Amino acid sequence: MPPAARPARVDAVRNRAALLAAAEAEFAERGTDASIAGIAQRAGVAKGTVFRHFATKDDLVAAVASDRFAQLEAVARRLAESPDPGAALREFTSATAEVLQQQGLTFLRAASECSPVVAGSRDRLLASADVLVERARRDGIVRADVTGADVLLLTCATVHTAAAGPGPAPDLWRRYLTIVVDGLRPESASPLPVPAPQQP
C-alpha cells in the first residue's frame, strides 16, 4: 500500500467544488450541450483548470450525474424504514421527480448511457426502488405486475410531461404523477401487454 497521497491544496479543493456546482447548474440549464468554457466561466476559473480536475467532459458529466443518483438512493434507503409503504412510495416518486426536474431528465439519461460509473449509481437506485415497490405491493397499494424499474420510468415520464409543456409549469408533474399512481392500483387494472424492462 503506497503512502497516503499528499492532501489536495485548499485552492484546488475550492475550485473543484466550484466546478461541480457550476457544472450542475449549467447542465441543468442546457443539458450536455453546456460548454466547458461556460462552466469554467461560471466557476470563475480558466478552461484548462476544468480539464485538470476532470480529464474529459464525460468525466465531469458523470461526476454530476452520479451525485444525483446517490442522493436519491439515500432517500430511498431512508424511506424503506418508513412504517407506511404506500406513503413511502409516493414520497419516493415525488423526491425522484423533483431531482429529475431540477437536474434535467435527458441529461441524467445521457450520462448513465455513456458512463459505467453512472450506470452503477443508477442501478443501485433501481435496487432501492425495487424494495419500496415490493413493500407497497405487499400492502395492496400496487398491482402485481409492476416493478421498481416501471415506477422509476413512469416517474421520469411525468417529469418529462412537465418539461414538455409550454412556459414554466414547474409542478405539473404532480398532476400526472397522481394519475400514474392511480394507474398502478390493483383495482381495475388492465393486463399489461409488454414485459417489464430489466433496467430503467
Place this chain on the structure above:
Amino acid sequence: MPPAARPARVDAVRNRAALLAAAEAEFAERGTDASIAGIAQRAGVAKGTVFRHFATKDDLVAAVASDRFAQLEAVARRLAESPDPGAALREFTSATAEVLQQQGLTFLRAASECSPVVAGSRDRLLASADVLVERARRDGIVRADVTGADVLLLTCATVHTAAAGPGPAPDLWRRYLTIVVDGLRPESASPLPVPAPQQP
C-alpha cells in the same frame, strides 16, 4: 393578385421530396443535432441545395415536424367519427405514440417551441384530441378533470419512458400507456393537485 408563378422544375420537385425524406430520417435518428451536410448527403444532393429549398435549418425542421402533426390530426379527425369513443381514444393514443416514437419526441417538442408554424399544427392536433377526450368522457371512460392536453402529454410521457429504457424496447410504451389509461378511469380517481395546462 400576381400571375401564377411558373411551376417548379421537375428536378427541383424531386430534390425537395428527397430532402424532406432524408431530413425526416436523419432527424429521427439524431434529433435536431442532425447536420445539414448529413441530410444533403443522404438525399444525394449538395449542401447548397438544402438552403435553396429551406432558407434555414429551422425551416427544414419545421417542415418535417408540421407534416407529423398534420398526419396525427388526420387520424384524430377520422377517429372522431368512430362509434366507440373509448376504443377511438385508445387508438388515437397508440397512433400518437407510434409517430412520436418514430420521429423522436424531443425533436418534435423542440420544433414546436421555435416555430410558430409548427406550434399551429400542434394546436390543431390538440383541438382534435380534445374532441376525442370529450366523447370518451361522455361515455364514462375517462375522469372528469382530464383534458386533451393531458392525454397528449401523458402519451408523450409513455413514449419517453420507452426511449429512456436500455437497449431497443420499441413497444415498451404499450405497457405504460396501459397503466396511464387505467389511471384515467373515473373509478378510484384521486383528486389532481395541479390544474391542466392550456397547451401540450
Place this chain on the structure above:
DNA sequence: GCCGAAGATGACCGACTGGTCAACTTGCTA
C-alpha cells in the same frame, strides 16, 4: 436546336466546440 432563367454545386467563411500545453503563480513543507 437555342437560350434564358431556375436550379445545383462545393469551396469558403466565421463562429464555436472539446481538448492541449508551455509558461506562470501559489500553497505547503522542511
Place this chain on the structure above:
DNA sequence: TAGCAAGTTGACCAGTCGGTCATCTTCGGC
C-alpha cells in the same frame, strides 16, 4: 523563508457546424 511540486492560465489546435455565393448545369418554352 526558501524551494518546489501542485495548481492555474489562456493562447492555441483541429474539427464541426450553419450558412453564403460565384460558377456551372439543366430544364423547358419557343
